[in-house]
Amino acid sequence: MNAPPAGLEIRPLTIPRTIDDPDAADFIAMTHVRNLVYAETSGHDDGRMAPAELLPNYAPDPAEIRYSWLVLLDGEPVGRVGVDVPQEAGSRVVFWLVELRRSVWGRGVGTAAYALVESTARAHGRTVLQTWAEHPPSPGDRLEPPTGFGSIPLDHIARFLQHRGHQLEQVERISALDLRDGLPRVRELCARATEAAVGYRAVQWRLPTPPEFVDGYAWMKSRMNTDAPAAGLEFDEEVWDAARVARADAKIVDAGRTALVTAAQHTETGELVAFNELVINNDLTEATSQYDTLVLSSHRGHKLGMLVKCVGLLAWLDIAPESPRVLTYNAEENRPMLDINEAIGFEPIGYEGAWKKVLSDPTTAGADTADSSDSSGS
Known part of the structure; x- marks a missing residue:
């Protein structure tokens, strides 16, 4: 497993009142890196959003607790981390993402980011972690979900998720x-x-x-x-x-x-x-x-x-x-x-692949066994 690189900072994202506020810089940087990651993954800009368009999605909502972090390496924004904790009665689930620029894959950034995801889930007593990741076409082996419908390449994103105990549950078609x-x-x-x-x-x-x-x-x-x-x-x-x-x-x-x-x-x-x-x-x-x-x-x-x-x-x-x-x-x-x-x-x-991990004991720390690749998330 790669140790986190020197100069890595994963800091809680400040949610400004408006994009024009003095404390909006990190949110604007997060939106920019989000758009870059989506374009790198999909090959188009159709997922792009302006900071002012994205900001209302981070308004307080009693239906969920939303945690967000900006990932920086040597002061440069290179990704984001998110964990959403639904507040429905009896919920066991969190939804998460780790989205990183390709330039920092394989350097331990994803390992550090994912550790934050799992520790947040455990802090809320949640046992089910679920995420979606787009898997661009690539040669080589493929994975099929238990449904038997669709498949994705066994790429660096899939390996990252598998090494952290996630299983492919479903494939979604983007049309x-x-x-x-x-x-x-x-x-x-x-x-x-x-x-x-x-x-x-x-x-x-x-x-x-x-x-x-x-x-x-x-x-x-x-x-x-x-x-x-x-x-x-x-x-x-x-x-x-x-x-x-x-x-x-x-x-x-x-x-x-x-x-x-x-x-x-x-x-x-x-x-x-x-x-x-x-x-x-x-x-x-x-x-x-x-x-x-x-x-x-x-x-x-x-x-x-x-x-x-x-x-x-x-x-x-x-x-x-x-x-x-x-x-x-x-x-x-x-x-x-x-x-x-x-x-x-x-x-x-x-x-896209829909991935799921079930924690055997949400109160104890989980062991990461992966090394070389970082998820771009969804």
Whole structure:
């Protein structure tokens, strides 16, 4: 195992009130290094965010405790560390990341950063550590998750995680849809889905969520952790109410970002039963992100997934007509959603691994056995 190099500092991240505050320098540096790591890993800048766009995500939230650190080597920012501790009753989980510039891989920086992750989990009595990491294409051996769906290369990121006791649980496909052709295929699919969705209608809103949709939207958001394929990962059943919806909305609205929610409403009862989210940064010429999509299990089989995706995409052409593409993430075993995406025209551009470690005893220190590579995280 490499000893931490001289000149390494991992210091708690100061969260400024605004980006213009005198104490915002570290947050700005963290955002910059985050963007560099994402570009190094994916080969594109679609994951980029400006500091002012990222800052609302660090606002205090009673649903989780968020720890963040800036990693510096000889005074230069080279990465970041994060640990999120959900506050749902009975939770055993933490979600973590270690993201480092490639220039410092293999120098013991990742070892020191990960030790901080595990000690934080133990301090909260948590036994399950979970993280996501993008694995760019590379030659050589590959790893398959227990689901049997998808694979990733056995690269330096995978070795780093394996050496620290993590197991690959799930592979997620990163897909992109080209928006520049006006989506004629989507218009046809939208017409078919509308015809099949007898007894349902599409409704839309931009965040913040209007009062008449808050309760239904909150219920659907609470089902994301229970109804989506999770493989061997552990997720808490989340409690969503109007206050939590408002906090989630504010993380996007306060950043000046634009978000469109398209939902399917059961016309007889008025119940919201499916939804899709599209989000873009302040610059409407950048890539769009497709966030959550869900159809409640009791209302599946009516092409509602296709309906909310297609109606949303067609409306998006008016909201962000210069956005070149939409990015989305789906578990490789989530064939129903992948079928919809493929029909619409999404194509794979990358893969993430979802990794999990279970601590046998959260009160004792864990032994690191790895050496040569550092995770870029997710």
